[in-house]
Amino acid sequence: MPTAIYTENLTRLFDKRVALDHLNLEVNQGEVFGFLGPNGAGKTTTVRLLNGILDIHAGRAVVLGHDVATQATLIRRRVGVLTENPSVYDGLTARENLSFVGEVYGAPRDSLPARIDAVLAEFGLSSRADDRVATFSKGMRQRLSIARVILHEPELIFLDEPTSGLDPEAALMVTDLIQQLSHQAGRTVFLCTHNLDEAQRLCDRVGVIDQGRLQALGTPSELARQLWQGIWIEVELRAAPDEALVQALNQMAFV
Secondary structure, three states, rough: OOOEEEEEEEEEEEEEEEEEEEEEEEEEOOOEEEEOOOOOHHHHHHHHHOOOOOOOOOEEEEEEOOEEEOOOOOOHHHEEEOOOOOOOOOOOOHHHHHHHHHHHHHOOOOOOOHHHHHHHHOOOOOHHHOOHHHHHHHHHHHHHHHHHOOOOOOOOEEEEEEOOOOOHHHHHHHHHHHHHOOOOOOOOOEEEEOOOOOOOHOOOOEEEEOOOOEEEEOHHHHHHHHHHHOOOOOOOOOOOOOOHHHHHHHOOOOO
């Protein structure tokens, strides 16, 4: 398959601390690739390096056929990035936020309004399109943030902890949106997460990173057999459970 991301001994230091240590990785076009690891493992540093935001101290990286060290501007035109703490402009409406982003990316002005309407509908925000973002819930803000990322129809999407800080209902809505994105127009999705369940649900392949080093690579089922023994079961409740049940479950080591 064509390669969307290729790294060879990619390395980054902060002072004398190694944040990313000789990362060798290939991500295929059209796949959802999960980058799984705890906070501080090197996931965000990797995303910043692949987008030319941080300088590479050793090794090399190629994204969509462009060398990151010399062609970062070309890369940023073709990718979308959702940071761990995405920002939207509270004083603007949802439509105005998208219009601003469209102009930044040089979207054609004659077709931009129709594109904005389509994205708002896709993310369930049409009814709130002309409301100020300051009135939005956290889940709605996250949906708008992802809408901003895909507005210019990027070939490659970086999502850095997209469900971080969301309540379970909002997080489920966002993961459903990511599943939709991954099956549209052959987009490649690079998903950073520390959530094993999220990686298993969404990703074709997963790389496990810790302390800046790639520890394992494979499909979720392959990694589950290698690294996590037992059977994983997820239970979704239709109503809030009794407090006694919650306390009993909390006392079980395997829950």
